Each structure stands twice: as C-alpha cells, then as structure tokens.
Amino acid sequence: MPAKISLRDVVVRRRKMEVLRVPALDVNEGEVLAVIGPNGAGKTTLLQVLALLDRPAGGEVLYDGARVRGRELSIRRRMALMMQDPLLLRRSVAENIATGLRLRGVSRSERKERIDRWLERFGVRHLAQRSAHKISGGEAHRVSLARAFALEPEVLLLDEPFAALDQPTRETLLDELAGALGETGLTTVFVTHDRSEALRLGDRVAVIVDGRVRQVDATAAVFAAPADEDVASLVGAETIVAGKCVSRGEGIASVRVGGHLIDAVARDGLPEDVLVVLRPEDVTLMKPGKHPPVSSARNHLHGTVTRITLMNYQARVSVDCGFPLVAFITKQSLEEMGLAVGGEIAATFKAHAVHLVARGAPGAAGELEASKTAP
Amino acid sequence: MDLIWDGLREAIHIIRTGDYSVWSITLRSLLVSGSAVLISLVLGVLAGAVLAFKDFRGRGILLSLVNTGMGLPPVAVGLLVAILLWRSGPLGHLRLIYTPTAMVAAQTIIATPIVTGFTAAALRHLDPRLRTQLYALGASRPQMLWVVLWEAKLPLLAAVMAGFGGAISEVGASMMVGGNLAGETRVLTTSVILEVSRGEFAPAIALSIILLVLIFIVNAILTTVQQQERM
Numbered sequence: 001m002p003a004k005i006s007l008r009d010v011v012v013r014r015r016k017m018e019v020l021r022v023p024a025l026d027v028n029e030g031e032v033l034a035v036i037g038p039n040g041a042g043k044t045t046l047l048q049v050l051a052l053l054d055r056p057a058g059g060e061v062l063y064d065g066a067r068v069r070g071r072e073l074s075i076r077r078r079m080a081l082m083m084q085d086p087l088l089l090r091r092s093v094a095e096n097i098a099t100g101l102r103l104r105g106v107s108r109s110e111r112k113e114r115i116d117r118w119l120e121r122f123g124v125r126h127l128a129q130r131s132a133h134k135i136s137g138g139e140a141h142r143v144s145l146a147r148a149f150a151l152e153p154e155v156l157l158l159d160e161p162f163a164a165l166d167q168p169t170r171e172t173l174l175d176e177l178a179g180a181l182g183e184t185g186l187t188t189v190f191v192t193h194d195r196s197e198a199l200r201l202g203d204r205v206a207v208i209v210d211g212r213v214r215q216v217d218a219t220a221a222v223f224a225a226p227a228d229e230d231v232a233s234l235v236g237a238e239t240i241v242a243g244k245c246v247s248r249g250e251g252i253a254s255v256r257v258g259g260h261l262i263d264a265v266a267r268d269g270l271p272e273d274v275l276v277v278l279r280p281e282d283v284t285l286m287k288p289g290k291h292p293p294v295s296s297a298r299n300h301l302h303g304t305v306t307r308i309t310l311m312n313y314q315a316r317v318s319v320d321c322g323f324p325l326v327a328f329i330t331k332q333s334l335e336e337m338g339l340a341v342g343g344e345i346a347a348t349f350k351a352h353a354v355h356l357v358a359r360g361a362p363g364a365a366g367e368l369e370a371s372k373t374a375p
Numbered sequence: 376m377d378l379i380w381d382g383l384r385e386a387i388h389i390i391r392t393g394d395y396s397v398w399s400i401t402l403r404s405l406l407v408s409g410s411a412v413l414i415s416l417v418l419g420v421l422a423g424a425v426l427a428f429k430d431f432r433g434r435g436i437l438l439s440l441v442n443t444g445m446g447l448p449p450v451a452v453g454l455l456v457a458i459l460l461w462r463s464g465p466l467g468h469l470r471l472i473y474t475p476t477a478m479v480a481a482q483t484i485i486a487t488p489i490v491t492g493f494t495a496a497a498l499r500h501l502d503p504r505l506r507t508q509l510y511a512l513g514a515s516r517p518q519m520l521w522v523v524l525w526e527a528k529l530p531l532l533a534a535v536m537a538g539f540g541g542a543i544s545e546v547g548a549s550m551m552v553g554g555n556l557a558g559e560t561r562v563l564t565t566s567v568i569l570e571v572s573r574g575e576f577a578p579a580i581a582l583s584i585i586l587l588v589l590i591f592i593v594n595a596i597l598t599t600v601q602q603q604e605r606m
Contacts, residue, residue, distance in 0.1 A: 053510055073515055081511035087504055089526055090604075099522065100512035151513070 001028040003065070004155055004187045005050055010059035012045050012211075020045045020211045022059070027155070032181060032188040034202025034219065036195055036234055042211040043191045044159055050189055051081045051157050077104050080153035084160045086144035088132035093124065096132050097147045104151065118146040122176060138169040145173070149180060156181075156188045163193070174200060195236050199223065207231045225355050232277040232357065238316075238326035239278035242359060245270065252298075252351055258323030263298040264354035273359040282353035283327035285317060287337055288346045297348040301325070305343050308334070319345055378576065385577035386584060395570075395578045396558070401585050404562040407475050408543035411482030415490045415538055420531070422487070423494025424520055428506070438495065444488025449481075453548030456481040460552060473554035478562070481548035486538035493534030497527040529604055532597045539593055544586070563589075 003026035012020040020042040027033050027050070037043045048054035049061065052071045061068045063075050080100075088096050094115050101111045119125040122142040127135055132143065141162060148156060161177070162170040178201055181188055190201050198205050198219065205222040207215045207230075215227040226232035232240050243257040245266075253266035257276050264276065288302055303321030315334045319325045325347055329337075339345065389395055426438055458464050460472040460480075471477045501523060509519045524531065546564035553560030555569055563586045570579035 048507075051511055053507055071510075073513070076510065077513040079511075081508075083504065083508060083511075085502075085504065087502060087508045089505075089522070103509075103515075103518050103522075104513045147512075157511075 001030065003027065003062070004029045006062040006065075007046075007049065008060050008062065010049060010056045010061070012042075012049060012054060013057045018211060020049070020056075022046065022213050025206065025213055025216065027187060027189055028204075029187055030185050031203040032190055032201050033204050033206060034198035035189060035191045035206045035208060036193060036198045037208035038234065039193060041208045043193075043208055045211075046208065047081070047157050047159050047189060047191050050155075051079055052076045053081070078153060079155040079157060080148040080151040081157040081159065082144055082148040082161045084163050086140040088140055088143060090133055091131070092129050093119070093132050093135065093143050094128040096143060097150050100147055100151050114150045114152070115146075118150040119143075121149070121180065122146045138165060138173070141165060141169075141173055142176075145177065145180070149184070154187060156186045158188065158190045160192055161190075162197075177201070195223075195234065205235075207234055209234070226277060226357065228357055229275050229277075232275070232355070236279060237277045237355070238280045239276070239283075239324065241276050241323045243274055243276045243356075245272050245274055245356075253356065255354075255356065258321065260301055260322055262354060263351040264356050265351050266356065270356055271358050275357040275359050277355040277357055278325070278349060278353060280316065280326045280328040283325065283347050283349045285319070285327050285329055285333075285337070285339075286346050286348070288344045298351045299349050299354070301347045303345055303347060305339055305341050305345050308339060308341060315339075317345075319347055321347060382576045382580045386581035389578055389581040390585065395566075395581070396561075397578070397581055397585060399558070400561055400563055400566050400582065401589070403475065403560075404543060404564075404586075405589070407478045407549075407562060408482055408539060410479045411486055411542045412490075412535065412539045414479070414483045415486035415542075416535065418483070419487045419490025419534065419538070420494050420524065422491045424498060424524070426491065426495040427498035441488050441492045441495065445492045447485055447488060448547070449485055449545035449549075450547035450551070452481050452484045453551030456484065456548065457551045472552060473556060473560060475553070475560055477552040478549045478560060481552050482542040482545065485545055485548065486542045489541050490534045490538045493530060493537060494527075497530030497534070498523065500530070501527055529601050532601050536594050536597050540590055543590065 005027045007022045007025045010020065010022045011018060035043050035046060045054060049056055052061065052068060052075060055070060068075050089099060097115045097118065098111050101114060106114070115128070116125065119128055122145050124139055124142045124146065127139060127143070132140070135143070144161070162173050165173065174197060181201070190197070192198055202219045204217060205219045206213055207222060209230045215222055215231050222231070223235045226235050226237060229240050241257055243255040243262070245253050246256050246261070247254045248266055251266060253264050253270070255262045255264055255274060255276055262276060284297065301321040303319040303325065305317060306320050306324075307318040309316040310331070314328045314330050317327050317329060317339065319327065327347060389397060422441075426434060426441065456477060457472065459466045460469065460477050461467055462472065471480070505526070506519055506523065509522055514522060544564060546568060549560070549562055550565050550568065553562070553565065555561050555565040561569075563582050567579045567582045567586070570576070570582065
C-alpha cells in the first residue's frame with residue numbers, strides 16, 4: 001500500500017522544548033491508523049502536523065510522496081480534521097456544513113446535494129435549518145461528522161472526536177463512524193486515548209508516549225506484543241513485572257518472577273532481564289484445590305486476593321502471588337466463587353498469553369518499529 | 376420656562392419648514408461621520424484582528440494605548456489635525472484645512488480606537504480553536520478572518536454604534552479643522568454652538584433634536600439587527 005502522508009525526521013518544539021520527534025511515520029492509502037497515547041503525549045500535535053496546521057521545527061511532511069512546503073493550502077484542502085469540540089458557527093446546521101464547502105469553492109448545487117446526503121447519513125437532516133447553537137451535544141457531533149465527510153477529503157483526521165460524550169452516545173457514534181469509514185474507504189488518522197476505540201477502528205495502531213512514537217504495527221500485533229512497558233500499559237496489559245530468564249528451549253522460556261517460574265513464549269534475541277506482560281483477560285481464576293480444567297495453560301500460581309473492583313460487566317481482581325497479578329472475571333463468577341479480599345485463589349494462564357519485553361530504555365524499540373514502516 | 380416651550384415650538388416649526396438649512400446641515404453631518412465610521416471600520420477591524428490574533432512584543436502596551444484612545448478628547452485630536460493641516464504645517468500643501476475632508480480625518484482618528492478596541496475584545500472572546508477549525512476546513516487567512524468577523528458580528532455592531540456615536544456627537548475637532556463655514560463645513564454640533572452663542576435657542580434646539588433622533592435611529596436599526604441575530 002503506498003503511503004498517503006509521511007513524516008520524516010519531524011521535530012516540533014514549544015517554547016524551545018521538544019514536544020514531538022518522529023523519525024519516520026507513514027499513513028498508508030485507505031487505512032485507518034489509530035494513534036493512542038496518554039494525555040499530553042503529543043497526539044494532537046502529531047495530528048496538527050499531518051493536517052499542515054502546525055509547522056514542525058525540523059523534518060518534512062510528504063503528501064503522495066511529494067514534499068509539502070509549509071502549510072500549503074491546496075494540500076490542506078484535500079484533508080479534513082474533526083476536533084473533540086465540534087466548534088460550530090453561530091448559523092444554521094446546513095450553513096455550517098456549507099461554510100467548509102464554500103471555502104473550498106464547491107458549487108452551489110453540489111453543496112446542496114452533499115449537505116443533504118451527509119446530514120441524512122448521520123441522521124440529522126431534520127436539524128438542517130436549526131441554529132447550530134441550539135442542538136444537543138450528540139447532535140452537534142453528528143453535524144461535525146457530516147461537515148467533515150461532506151468535504152469529501154482524501155484524508156480524514158480525527159482528534160478524539162467523541163471524548164466529551166457520554167458512553168452510549170459515544171458507542172453509537174463510533175458505530176456510525178466505522179460504517180462511514182467502511183463505505184468511503186478514506187485514509188484516516190484517528191487519535192484517541194481510549195484503547196477500545198483504537199481496537200475497534202484501527203487497521204494499524206501507533207503508540208505515542210512522551211512525544212515519541214514507541215510502536216507502529218497492525219492493531220492485533222500491538223495489543224498482543226507491546227514493544228515496551230509504557231505501550232503494554234497503554235494497550236491494557238495490567239500485569240507488568242520484572243523477571244529474569246533462567247532457561248530456554250523449544251521456543252519456551254522459563255522466567256523467574258517473584259519466586260515463581262513462569263513459562264512464556266520466547267522471541268529470539270531477548271536479553272536475560274525482561275518484563276513479563278500479561279493481559280487481565282488472559283488470566284483465569286479458580287478456587288484453590290479445584291483441579292484446573294484440561295487446557296494448554298502451563299502456568300498455575302497461588303495467591304491472595306488484595307482488591308476487587310466492580311466494573312461494567314465484570315470485576316477486576318488484584319492478586320498477590322509473590323508479584324502483583326490482575327485478572328478480569330465476570331460478576332457471576334465472582335459471586336459463584338465467593339471471592340473476597342484476603343481469600344486464597346489460584347490463577348492460571350497460557351505460555352502464549354505471556355509477552356516478554358526487553359527491560360531497558362523505552363523508545364528504542366519504537367524508533368526501530370517506526371523506521372520499519374518506512375518504504 | 377417660556378424660553379423652553381417657545382424654543383421647542385419654534386424648533387418643530389424649523390424642522391417642518393427646513394429653515395436655517397437644517398436639512399443640508401444634517402446631510403453633511405451624516406456624510407462626514409458616516410465616511411469617518413466606514414474608514415475607521417476598515418482600519419479598526421484590521422488593527423483589532425492583529426491585536427487579537429497576533430502574538431508579538433508590546434501587544435499589551437498597544438492594547439492599553441487603544442483603550443486609552445477609546446476616550447480620546449476630540450479637542451486634542453482637532454488640535455493635532457489642525458496643526459498637521461495648517462497652511463504652514465507638514466501637510467499644509469494638501470490645502471485640506473477647513474474642508475469636510477479634514478473633518479472626516481479628525482473623526483476617523485476619534486472613531487478608529489473605539490472600533491479597534493471593540494473588535495479586539497470581540498475576537499479575543501471567540502474560542503481560539505475556532506481559527507484552527509476554519510483552517511482545517513480549508514480557509515485561507517483572509518477567508519478565516521472573514522468567517523471569524525462574521526461570527527463576531529454582534530459585538531462588531533456595537534463597535535459601529537459606538538464609533539458612529541463618538542464621531543457624530545463630537546464638536547471640538549470639527550470646529551477646529553472645519554471652521555464651521557456655512558454651506559461647507561457646518562455640521563449639526565458646530566451649528567448648535569453657533570446658534571447658542573448668537574442667543575438663537577430655537578434653531579439650536581431644533582438641531583439638537585435632529586442630532587438625537589439621528590443617533591437614536593442608527594442605534595435602533597443596529598440593535599434590531601443584533602436582536603434578530605441572537606434569536
């Protein structure tokens with residue numbers, strides 16, 4: 001897939017402080033690249049550089065392989081950006097959408113057709129003549145989506161578009177956005193701090209921490225094999241503990257962690273000092289003494305429940321097995337097992353579920369990964 | 376009391392008949408102050424936009440200066456313009472002293488800081504991310520400025536009202552640089568002074584009524600527009 005937009009050696013500074021450094025990053029034609037990272041990591045800055053709204057202090061932006069000079073208007077007009085706040089103008093909903101089209105010189109008849117089509121697509125056509133300042137937050141976001149899609153851009157840039165909305169509205173809008181992206185096949189960069197949104201929309205994921213792209217890869221790969229501790233934590237691996245490889249053989253490594261030996265799938269070239277990364281949904285809990293079901297789970301540990309946190313449909317259980325371990329179980333299982341803080345528990349997980357990361361300077365792996373995407 | 380009632384009665388008669396050239400004086404007032412407000416609108420909106428959007432050293436001082444300028448004493452402005460345009464002054468060769476053009480210049484100087492101050496305040500009140508959003512929608516810089524000004528048009532109307540009020544009601548500068556020449560530079564305010572100094576209260580009252588009604592009409596129109604926009 002050819003790259004639609006690329007960044008090369010981009011550096012952005014604010015008040016002489018470096019806030020973003022990207023040796024290489026490609027957004028491929030037709031893909032949805034989800035960018036995740038904690039607040040203040042540089043996600044929005046990255047998006048603004050891609051949108052040609054922020055001029056980096058160094059490096060270059062390539063569009064369709066050609067170097068972009070400054071904030072070139074003709075290229076800017078081939079992209080659309082949707083921000084977290086819809087920022088609608090004090091005019092009617094239809095006029096709000098027409099404004100962007102007018103700025104790009106779209107003819108009157110074409111404007112009308114696109115406004116009708118996209119308002120209809122996002123279910124807000126009945127609001128066309130309503131003042132944009134007199135519609136609800138969810139409706140404003142629909143209008144904002146319609147405004148971005150009506151521009152019919154080559155590249156769509158989304159900056160945490162639904163972060164300010166309540167959960168049910170966010171879910172619905174994510175579905176609609178996913179549908180529209182599927183239909184149009186737009187090249188998209190989707191910035192979010194919510195990993196579930198990245199999982200849902202992203203073909204690939206780029207993880208940014210402290211202004212550096214730490215990992216760029218297919219979504220499943222980033223979630224299954226995070227490059228470092230920060231990435232692991234961002235993609236939802238709640239158990240991240242230091243360990244030492246004591247033996248290796250047949251693709252399986254034995255790692256000593258908190259007095260236990262854990263079996264893990266080993267990659268080539270891993271050093272002795274590693275981080276053991278485990279996702280909570282990969283850990284199974286059961287009452288001690290009960291025979292584990294026949295499965296390929298190679299790791300069986302005992303511990304004490306230290307904390308139980310109830311969540312939407314499940315419970316997050318923290319266990320001390322000589323090292324802290326986190327598991328998710330359903331609320332039903334929680335009741336059936338009669339789990340309580342201080343109670344004994346057994347935890348099992350497969351060697352495949354354990355991901356080993358080299359302990360060392362964060363970011364090194366990211367640059368390696370980022371440069372991998374360069375053509 | 377008789378003086379007031381007689382004066383009022385005669386004033387109404389003057390307005391009805393158009394004696395003392397009240398209507399030509401009114402028209403000149405409108406032309407001079409209208410032109411000054413139009414010019415100050417262009418200058419003030421641009422200057423206000425720069426003050427609101429550009430981050431540069433000395434912006435704070437400039438804003439303070441503009442705010443001070445919103446209360447410029449017309450007499451001082453008149454003196455400055457008179458010195459500049461005086462026959463032996465630096466711009467004397469333009470031969471503009473005692474012309475309506477000189478009055479427009481003086482009133483422009485009075486109204487521009489008012490429009491600038493109001494514009495800067497109105498634009499700074501808008502969400503700063505709106506500009507980013509407009510650029511992202513594909514706006515060039517002039518397009519961005521146009522949309523943003525349109526978005527702030529309610530407070531900008533207030534700027535027009537304040538600027539027009541300041542220009543049409545000032546007397547010191549018009550007197551000094553216009554000279555109150557009959558049929559040439561005589562406007563409503565300077566005529567009132569002249570008539571009062573001659574002891575002719577009736578035409579002074581008539582002219583004052585016209586001045587008040589003018590200011591009322593202009594403000595009423597702009598206020599109506601504001602109210603409709605807000606709905």
